[in-house]
């Protein structure tokens with residue numbers, strides 16, 4: 475009986491022209507290959523430390539990372555940081571005035587800390603620590619040692635300002651992955667410029683994976 479009702483509800487649902495708005499479509503900013511790389515990288519880190527995602531959007535990648543952490547033998551705390559209202563005025567002005575960008579950067583404004591948290595909870599993730607903050611203004615000492623960070627805020631200013639702080643908190647053997655480091659010019663090439671600048675200042679060899687992810691590894695010794 476229960477199955478028959480379920481089938482009837484599903485039948486009506488798929489008949490409705492509105493169903494495309496409710497279908498469980500997985501929307502990712504990352505490709506499956508990139509997600510796989512992120513999880514493998516996280517898996518290889520042996521030292522203790524937190525997992526941090528800066529620039530989380532609606533939470534698609536956060537869910538994948540958290541579901542992976544659940545299955546790991548050593549438990550890690552997960553921290554999420556985002557304005558939950560897209561790019562800051564200051565960061566946008568820098569792109570426009572100093573990097574010649576003509577976009578208005580009014581994206582990612584339809585998110586909220588509450589909706590992000592509820593999305594995680596709907597996936598059974600109840601122990602994430604979520605901060606609504608400009609990444610440049612956040613006090614990273616509250617997190618302590620970081621084992622892995624996915625840094626995905628797209629623009630130059632926040633990436634350049636926060637990378638040195640993250641690197642200081644990174645444990646030996648830890649990894650930071652900076653998204654949007656592709657060589658091609660785009661409205662989001664600021665993150666890549668900040669990544670390259672950081673590598674050159676530190677004397678690190680650039681490591682770009684899948685033409686997009688900029689990797690920073692802290693040596694063990």
Ligand SMILES: C[S@@+](CC[C@H](N)C(=O)[O-])C[C@H]1O[C@@H](n2cnc3c(N)ncnc32)[C@H](O)[C@@H]1O
Nearest residue numbers: 529530531535556557560582608609626627632
């Ligand atoms: C590309 S989305 C992140 C996508 C997410 N990592 C994923 O894979 O699903 C970029 C995010 O960075 C956030 N962001 C942009 N500038 C920021 C800043 N200065 N501080 C904190 N978050 C910022 C935006 O609100 C947006 O949610």
